[in-house]
Amino acid sequence: xxxELPENVVVSKLDSLASWCRKNSLWPMPFxxxxxxxxxxxxxxxxxxxxxxxxxxxxxxxxxxxxxxxxGRVVMKMLPVLQRIxxxxxxxxxxxxxxxxxxxxxxxxxxxxxxxxxxxxxxDMYVPGCPPRPEQLIQAIIDLQDKIQAEGTLSGKEFKYSxxxxxxxxxxxxxxxxGMDGGRNPVLLGxxxxxxxxx
Amino acid sequence: MANQATVDLIHLVSSGAxxxxxxxxxxxxxxxxxxxxxxxxxxxxxxFDLLVDVTCVDYxxxxxxxxxxxxxxxxxxxxxxxxxxxxxxxxxxxxxxPSVVALWAGADWFERETWDMFGVTFSGHPxxxxxxxxxxxxxxxxxxxxxxxxxxxxxxxxxxxxxxx
Numbered sequence: 001x002x003x004e005l006p007e008n009v010v011v012s013k014l015d016s017l018a019s020w021c022r023k024n025s026l027w028p029m030p031f032x033x034x035x036x037x038x039x040x041x042x043x044x045x046x047x048x049x050x051x052x053x054x055x056x057x058x059x060x061x062x063x064x065x066x067x068x069x070x071x072g073r074v075v076m077k078m079l080p081v082l083q084r085i086x087x088x089x090x091x092x093x094x095x096x097x098x099x100x101x102x103x104x105x106x107x108x109x110x111x112x113x114x115x116x117x118x119x120x121x122x123x124d125m126y127v128p129g130c131p132p133r134p135e136q137l138i139q140a141i142i143d144l145q146d147k148i149q150a151e152g153t154l155s156g157k158e159f160k161y162s163x164x165x166x167x168x169x170x171x172x173x174x175x176x177x178x179g180m181d182g183g184r185n186p187v188l189l190g191x192x193x194x195x196x197x198x199x
Numbered sequence: 200m201a202n203q204a205t206v207d208l209i210h211l212v213s214s215g216a217x218x219x220x221x222x223x224x225x226x227x228x229x230x231x232x233x234x235x236x237x238x239x240x241x242x243x244x245x246x247f248d249l250l251v252d253v254t255c256v257d258y259x260x261x262x263x264x265x266x267x268x269x270x271x272x273x274x275x276x277x278x279x280x281x282x283x284x285x286x287x288x289x290x291x292x293x294x295x296x297p298s299v300v301a302l303w304a305g306a307d308w309f310e311r312e313t314w315d316m317f318g319v320t321f322s323g324h325p326x327x328x329x330x331x332x333x334x335x336x337x338x339x340x341x342x343x344x345x346x347x348x349x350x351x352x353x354x355x356x357x358x359x360x361x362x363x364x
Contacts, residue, residue, distance in 0.1 A: 076333065076353045077333045079356055083356070083357070110348065111338075111346070111350075112349070113353065120356050120358055121359050122360060122361050159361045159362075160362065
């Protein structure tokens with residue numbers, strides 16, 4: 001027997017509803033350290049208008065944000081700050097690594113520049129470019145919205161699966177690089193099982 | 200080109216000082232032990248009221264070099280527009296020179312940067328800390344025997360996964 005529903009009632013899953021709310025109201029935390037930050041500002045400005053995708057409310061307080069946009073290179077002195085801000089953001093939260101430097105270190109393959117923030121914090125979306133155009137960042141936000149809708153749950157249990165985060169190729173790589181002692185990292189040494197599990 | 204009186208003053212203070220000219224610029228190499236006296240006299244008697252820069256050059260593997268480090272002090276006088284380059288050569292393990300912060304307050308951060316990047320100690324500096332690198336950094340990255348990609352310091356952080364954050 002079919003259930004009779006009035007026209008103004010829609011049946012959905014609660015997970016889907018929660019994800020729909022979340023994806024259309026992303027509050028970015030602009031972690032802008034270099035020229036990508038300028039493109040990030042352009043994305044927020046009226047011409048490209050990130051408000052069309054519900055992500056216009058930039059907050060400089062991590063406790064009010066759920067989307068970290070790392071725009072620009074991160075030096076080793078800045079990385080503890082980045083990690084602290086990431087930890088201060090409340091779940092559910094996502095991270096976009098914007099541009100070549102944030103994703104890989106870019107041309108700055110030097111002693112002080114972190115070779116990709118994904119080595120130390122989880123990243124959901126990578127934006128190529130040096131710097132990427134606002135359209136590319138908007139595309140990343142659209143893709144992230146699709147991702148949230150596809151796998152988001154009300155309880156946020158998709159974040160709890162540690163297996164979801166595969167060991168990073170880069171982390172495996174640096175242990176074998178000649179002349180570098182990535183071995184100082186307790187995670188790489190294997191002393192820190194906590195870190196190994198999550199790669 | 201520096202004023203002859205300036206050159207005379209340097210010779211008066213330090214007989215070991217070597218004065219040379221290149222492209223209209225005057226350079227002086229002084230021994231480390233008389234550096235502060237020379238600088239003090241240059242400021243007070245010759246009116247070098249502006250310290251433009253303090254930096255350092257590492258001459259490791261440099262052809263015909265006899266000393267490891269060459270400190271560079273760039274002086275200028277805003278009164279007479281006179282400019283002067285004062286240099287001091289240093290070798291390990293004796294990488295100590297007196298600080299000139301007492302003469303030019305602007306030397307503060309220049310000397311901290313030189314310490315941070317080259318490991319030259321400035322005795323008497325009021326705030327002798329690293330300025331660019333983190334405080335727990337142990338190397339001096341602009342030395343020529345330090346690898347460009349570092350010794351793994353940039354990887355030496357805890358990894359935050361989804362479960363920890």
